[in-house]
Amino acid sequence: MKRKTFGPxxxxxxxxxxxxxxxxxxxxxxxxxxxxxxxxxxxxxAAREIGYRPNAIARSxxxxxxxxxxxxxSYFDNQFYPQVLEALAQQLDELNYHLLLFVGDRxxxxxxxxxxxxxxxxxxxxxxxxxxxxxxxxxCLAAGIPVVLFNRSEETGIASSVNTDNVAASRQIAExxxxxxxxxxxxxxxxxxxxxxxxxxxxxxxTLEAKGVQDIRVVQGDYDAQKTARAAQxxxxxxAPPDAIFAANDHMALTVMDVARYEFGLRIPEDxxxxxxxxxxxxxxxxxxxxxxxQPVTAMVNATVALLMKQIESxxxxxxxxxxxxxxxxxxxxxxxxxxxxxxxxxSLFQPQEVE
Amino acid sequence: MKRKTFGPxxxxxxxxxxxxxxxxxxxxxxxxxxxxxxxxxxxxxAAREIGYRPNAIARSxxxxxxxxxxxxxSYFDNQFYPQVLEALAQQLDELNYHLLLFVGDRxxxxxxxxxxxxxxxxxxxxxxxxxxxxxxxxxCLAAGIPVVLFNRSEETGIASSVNTDNVAASRQIAExxxxxxxxxxxxxxxxxxxxxxxxxxxxxxxTLEAKGVQDIRVVQGDYDAQKTARAAQxxxxxxAPPDAIFAANDHMALTVMDVARYEFGLRIPEDxxxxxxxxxxxxxxxxxxxxxxxQPVTAMVNATVALLMKQIESxxxxxxxxxxxxxxxxxxxxxxxxxxxxxxxxxSLFQPQEVE
Numbered sequence: 001m002k003r004k005t006f007g008p009x010x011x012x013x014x015x016x017x018x019x020x021x022x023x024x025x026x027x028x029x030x031x032x033x034x035x036x037x038x039x040x041x042x043x044x045x046a047a048r049e050i051g052y053r054p055n056a057i058a059r060s061x062x063x064x065x066x067x068x069x070x071x072x073x074s075y076f077d078n079q080f081y082p083q084v085l086e087a088l089a090q091q092l093d094e095l096n097y098h099l100l101l102f103v104g105d106r107x108x109x110x111x112x113x114x115x116x117x118x119x120x121x122x123x124x125x126x127x128x129x130x131x132x133x134x135x136x137x138x139x140c141l142a143a144g145i146p147v148v149l150f151n152r153s154e155e156t157g158i159a160s161s162v163n164t165d166n167v168a169a170s171r172q173i174a175e176x177x178x179x180x181x182x183x184x185x186x187x188x189x190x191x192x193x194x195x196x197x198x199x200x201x202x203x204x205x206x207t208l209e210a211k212g213v214q215d216i217r218v219v220q221g222d223y224d225a226q227k228t229a230r231a232a233q234x235x236x237x238x239x240a241p242p243d244a245i246f247a248a249n250d251h252m253a254l255t256v257m258d259v260a261r262y263e264f265g266l267r268i269p270e271d272x273x274x275x276x277x278x279x280x281x282x283x284x285x286x287x288x289x290x291x292x293x294x295q296p297v298t299a300m301v302n303a304t305v306a307l308l309m310k311q312i313e314s315x316x317x318x319x320x321x322x323x324x325x326x327x328x329x330x331x332x333x334x335x336x337x338x339x340x341x342x343x344x345x346x347x348s349l350f351q352p353q354e355v356e
Numbered sequence: 357m358k359r360k361t362f363g364p365x366x367x368x369x370x371x372x373x374x375x376x377x378x379x380x381x382x383x384x385x386x387x388x389x390x391x392x393x394x395x396x397x398x399x400x401x402a403a404r405e406i407g408y409r410p411n412a413i414a415r416s417x418x419x420x421x422x423x424x425x426x427x428x429x430s431y432f433d434n435q436f437y438p439q440v441l442e443a444l445a446q447q448l449d450e451l452n453y454h455l456l457l458f459v460g461d462r463x464x465x466x467x468x469x470x471x472x473x474x475x476x477x478x479x480x481x482x483x484x485x486x487x488x489x490x491x492x493x494x495x496c497l498a499a500g501i502p503v504v505l506f507n508r509s510e511e512t513g514i515a516s517s518v519n520t521d522n523v524a525a526s527r528q529i530a531e532x533x534x535x536x537x538x539x540x541x542x543x544x545x546x547x548x549x550x551x552x553x554x555x556x557x558x559x560x561x562x563t564l565e566a567k568g569v570q571d572i573r574v575v576q577g578d579y580d581a582q583k584t585a586r587a588a589q590x591x592x593x594x595x596a597p598p599d600a601i602f603a604a605n606d607h608m609a610l611t612v613m614d615v616a617r618y619e620f621g622l623r624i625p626e627d628x629x630x631x632x633x634x635x636x637x638x639x640x641x642x643x644x645x646x647x648x649x650x651q652p653v654t655a656m657v658n659a660t661v662a663l664l665m666k667q668i669e670s671x672x673x674x675x676x677x678x679x680x681x682x683x684x685x686x687x688x689x690x691x692x693x694x695x696x697x698x699x700x701x702x703x704s705l706f707q708p709q710e711v712e
Contacts, residue, residue, distance in 0.1 A: 068456070068476075077637055082438035089459040098472065100424070101455045103445040116454070120424075254641070262642040281433055285610070286618040287643040 009052045018046035029143055044142055067097050069308065070122040072113055074104035074129045075223060078251040079280040080295065084128060084150065087301040095309065097123070104130040111136070118143075124308040126150050146311035148304050151295070153195045153321065160311070160319045162303045164326040166196050166277075169293040170203030172328050173246050173275050176291075176350050178211055179337030182244035182273060185213060186235050188221040188228060188256060190248040200248050200277060217242060221252040228252040232259035236266065243272050244334070250276035250283045250292050257288060257333060273334035279326075289331040299324045327351075365408045374402035385499055400498055423453050425664065426478040428469055430460040430485045431579060434607035435636040436651065440484060440506065443657040451665065453479070460486040467492070474499075480664040482506050502667035504660050507651070509551045509677065516667070516675045518659045520682040522552050522633075525649040526559030528684050529602050529631050532647075532706050534567055535693030538600035538629060541569060542591050544577040544584060544612060546604040556604050556633060573598060577608040584608040588615035592622065599628050600690070606632035606639045606648050613644060613689060629690035635682075645687040655680045683707075 011025040018025070020039055027035045028043040035043075046052070069092055075081050089099045100120055102113045110130045117125060125140065128150035137159045140147045149161040177185065187204055190197035201218065208216050219235060221228035228247070232255065235242055247253035253276030260266040260274070268274060276283060279294035303322045311317050330341050330348035340352030367381040374381070376395055383391045384399040391399075402408070425448055431437050445455045456476055458469045466486045473481060481496065484506035493515045496503045505517040533541065543560055546553035557574065564572050575591060577584035584603070588611065591598055603609035609632030616622040616630070624630060632639060635650035659678045667673050686697050686704040696708030 076438045076442035077435075079433075079435070079438075082432045082435075082441075085438075085441075085457070086432035086459055089457050093459065093472075096472075098476065099457045101441070101445050101457050103442055103449065116449075116452075120454070258642045282638065286614045 009050050011052070013050055014043060014046045014052045017050060018042040044138065047142055048138070065123050065312070066121050068100050068120060068122045069097050069124045069126060070100045070102060070117040070120065071126045072102045072104045072110060072117075072128065072130050075251075076103075077225070078223065078249060078278075079282055080249070080251070080278040080297070081129060083280065083297045084301060087297050088126065088304070091301055091305045095305070114139075123312050124148070126304060126308070127152060141317055144315065144317065146308050146317055148307050150300070150304055151196060157321065158319055160307050160317075160321065162300050162307065162322045162324065163196065164293070164295050164300070165323050166199035167203035169277070169326055169328065170200040170246070171207045172350060173277075173293060174204050174207035174211075175352065176328060176330075176337060176340070177244040177246070177273060177275070177334065178208070178213075179340060179352070180244070180273065180335040181337075182335070184215040184240060184242040184244065186217045186219060186242035186245045188219055188231055188245060188247035188252050190221065190223045190252070192220065192222075194223075197248050200246075204246050215240075215242075221247060221255075223249060223252065225251070225255050228255040229259050232256045233263065236260060236264045236272075241272070244275075245272060246275045246277075248277055250278040250280045250290060252276070253290055253292070253333075254282060254288055257290070268333050269335045275334050279329050283329075283331070289333055291331045291334040292329050294326040294329050296324060296326060365406050367408070369406055370399060370402045370408045373406060374398040400495065403498055404494070421479050421668070422477045424456050424476060424478045425453055425480045425482060426456045426458060426473040426476065427482045428458045428460045428466060428473075428484065428486050431607075432459075433581070434579065434605060434634075435638055436605070436607070436634045436653075437485060439636065439653045440657060443653050444482065444660070447657055447661045451661070470495075479668050480504070482660060482664070483508060497673055500671065500673065502664050502673055504663050506656070506660055507552060513677060514675055516663050516673075516677065518656050518663065518678045518680065519552065520649070520651050520656070521679050522555035523559035525633070525682055525684065526556040526602070527563045528706060529633075529649060530560045530563035530567075531708065532684060532686075532693060532696070533600040533602070533629060533631070533690065534564070534569075535696060535708070536600070536629060536691040537693075538691070540571040540596060540598040540600065542573045542575060542598035542601045544575055544587055544601060544603035544608050546577065546579045546608070548576065548578075550579075553604050556602075560602050571596075571598075577603060577611075579605060579608065581607070581611050584611040585615050588612045589619065592616060592620045592628075597628070600631075601628060602631045602633075604633055606634040606636045606646060608632070609646055609648070609689075610638060610644055613646070624689050625691045631690050635685050639685075639687070645689055647687045647690040648685050650682040650685050652680060652682060 011022055014025045015022040020042055024039050025043050028040045073081055092099050114136055124146040126148050147159050149159050153161040185208055187201055189201055205216055219231035221231050245256055247256050253274050257268055257274050260272055266272050276290050276292040279292040283290035283292045303324055328350040330350050340350050341348050342351050367378055370381045371378040376398055380395050381399050384396045429437055448455050470492055480502040482504050503515050505515050509517040541564055543557055545557055561572055575587035577587050601612055603612050609630050613624055613630050616628055622628050632646050632648040635648040639646035639648045659680055684706040686706050696706050697704050698707050
């Protein structure tokens with residue numbers, strides 16, 4: 001039921017269509033205001049139908065910007081996230097914005113946190129390491145609050161996101177390990193339904209399958225050190241253990257290396273090659289020298305802040321999916337192939353296309 | 357010039373004494389209000405002299421609490437701080453307080469950040485990894501804003517603080533290394549004038565000196581990985597390198613271990629023992645198995661939040677210095693003495709007094 005409107009769509013139109021009071025419409029779009037879930041649902045539905053943009057109300061109730069960006073983060077034991085947080089805080093600070101930190105539940109339930117964020121009338125939200133439900137994305141959009149998913153995406157494309165090319169990077173890891181003449185492969189998965197895990201698994205496994213590889217095992221590490229240790233024990237205890245392991249992030253890859261060396265006496269990379277994803281600080285420590293797909297923190301944070309600022313300043317939220325370029329940083333945790341490794345600015349990278 | 361007052365001290369008394377307008381007094385104690393440094397200094401001086409507590413003004417201007425605590429932190433590459441930040445955010449969240457994050461300059465200059473914090477009318481401030489000048493401490497106190505120094509202290513005792521017993525723990529490290537029959541000692545110092553560095557250095561060096569040890573070198577790591585690597589190279593290149601090294605935090609100790617093993621081919625602990633301070637996550641990884649003085653994150657954060665809440669709720673800021681108990685966690689990076697190591701709840705601790 002599309003409603004024809006002449007002139008700007010007002011909250012009165014929304015109230016009429018939803019069959020609620022105008023005050024209910026106003027309260028739906030006022031962060032922190034009291035409104036029953038059922039009424040709110042009616043209002044949001046009506047607002048969507050007639051294309052109502054409530055920014056004006058939000059602005060009239062809250063004329064000054066708070067200059068606060070809410071950041072939801074978890075997995076602080078994975079060094080990648082503190083690095084991201086530090087860079088985010090510094091870049092926002094340079095723009096005289098500040099960062100209100102919320103620690104996310106690992107189970108991804110963001111609803112409770114979301115209500116809290118709304119109490120503070122933030123100018124924007126960055127969600128790192130939690131997923132945003134479609135419902136909440138729509139609510140943010142309706143409330144005129146820019147949201148950027150960091151190192152996460154959602155299928156509908158309704159929220160903006162910043163990622164590296166997880167599929168392409170994981171394909172390259174498969175090609176690197178194939179070029180190194182490995183035979184038995186394993187993927188240590190992150191939380192099964194997280195978008196980056198799905199993309200990395202798909203890129204890795206589909207590339208191996210396309211090359212006729214049949215010995216591919218997938219075990220669950222769930223981004224958790226203890227679960228990852230158990231998954232690695234399972235792999236190394238099997239009758240024909242893998243000689244090539246890709247873990248969905250560095251945090252898990254380092255655990256796999258420790259289990260291989262200190263519980264099974266395996267040599268890395270002579271007995272087993274291990275590759276991670278993130279290229280965090282510890283991966284460069286000589287005790288690990290982990291080969292890893294990089295996620296350039298500065299570039300990803302730049303893109304995130306630029307997206308937020310564009311949307312805050314234009315008051316126009318057009319979702320954008322930004323993909324930042326990474327590279328496979330070659331160190332010593334995986335056998336090197338005889339081709340494709342190039343030296344650039346003090347780093348070894350796998351770039352077979354530039355050699356061929 | 358002490359002024360006798362009858363009845364409560366008011367802003368009018370302060371204005372009179374300072375020779376300024378009442379509005380200037382009000383603006384001095386209003387976060388974010390415009391006031392010249394010279395006038396503010398006059399007002400603060402007068403307020404101190406007559407014991408004026410401006411809480412009432414602050415409250416009348418800002419009746420509702422912001423429920424925001426400002427946290428200033430730096431050194432995110434030292435795993436200790438992200439662990440602290442996660443715990444702080446979670447504990448504040450449980451009390452329906454939230455955390456506004458400011459990344460501190462490593463040079464310790466907190467003035468610029470402080471002005472920003474004041475713009476947000478925070479209910480309290482936690483300063484981790486930056487020092488607070490006496491002037492700023494006084495200003496917070498005058499403005500009625502509780503401040504807790506985390507893992508830092510300042511000499512006057514005007515600000516509250518939460519620490520472990522840095523002197524006692526470092527004395528114990530010296531005793532542990534002496535009991536392990538080491539001969540040549542080195543201390544890798546953090547930033548030279550940081551309070552924890554001074555305490556750790558003093559506890560370690562004075563204990564060795566009291567036992568007649570003369571071979572004690574002090575090198576500067578400044579809590580920085582690159583500087584620490586250079587300091588370690590200097591130590592291991594010398595004609596009689598140390599066989600026992602205490603680094604002022606784990607972050608530096610791990611770097612010292614990597615340099616010893618991968619640049620000098622030294623065995624740990626056969627050739628050199630290394631001990632750190634913090635007991636961060638990576639210290640327990642089997643690649644390092646670092647012996648380290650623990651700083652129990654949960655207990656320290658509990659104490660910090662309890663202090664803040666007490667001061668916020670009572671509106672009475674009595675500075676308190678809280679010392680949280682730690683222990684020397686014995687792993688495999690330092691030779692174990694023949695006595696004093698006890699097993700407790702799955703950990704090995706150095707507690708010679710309980711054995712003797």
